[in-house]
Amino acid sequence: MASKKSPKSVSRPHSSGNSLIPWLGLATIVILLDQVSKITITKLFAYGETLAVTGFFNLMLVYNKGAAFSFLAAESGWQRYLFTAIGLIAAAYITFLLKRHSSQKLFCWALSLIMGGALGNVIDRLLYGHVIDFLDFHYQELYHFPAFNIADSAITIGAALFILDELRRVRK
Structure with a gap:
């Protein structure tokens, strides 16, 4: 007579209850x-077109071929x-960190937001050759x-959550 394995004897991969999925999901939402x-x-505005929303905020379609604050935007295209x-390298490293530290919620929130934002801008660079910007805050x-x-x-x-x-970690 063949013996049946009891549910306790079924081998399952070791899991600490931590998962990469929620963090990748958050990055995907971003x-x-x-x-x-x-x-x-881009469907509603022509390049350079501005719509005043408040006395300190406009919607304005502009392109950025550089990085933050248009750093290196005037270069020939290599940027x-x-x-x-x-x-892409940052996203790969962040994925590694998320997998390794998936139980550290605030840390993973920070990394997921950074990765989602970085990949959002990478998509622009790959599709259009520049990043699409449109939120314009100003003073008078x-x-x-x-x-x-x-x-x-x-x-x-x-980045603020990371800091x-x-x-919090230093205080402990």
Whole structure:
């Protein structure tokens, strides 16, 4: 008579309950929100067109061939490949960190937002050769903060959460 294995004897892969899936899901949501917003703005606005929303905020379609604050934007085009490579390498390293530290919630929130934002901008560089920016904050029309997008916002929020996580870790 053949013996049946009891449910306790079935071997299962070791799992600590930590998963990479929620963190990749969060990064995917950031990418989707970023890309939908950019597609929408490019359908509704011509390049350089501005819509005043408040006394300190405009929607304005502009392109950035560089990095943050248009760093290296005036170069001949090689920067597109450099920033694309940096974004892809960063995403791969962040995936490694997310897998390794998936139970550290604030740390993983920070990394997921940064990765989603980086990949959102990488997609722009691959598809268009530049990043689409459209959020324009200003003071009395005299001082304009450089235009940015949802991907940039996610990177900034992620960086702030990363700093907060590090400060909390140092206190312990």
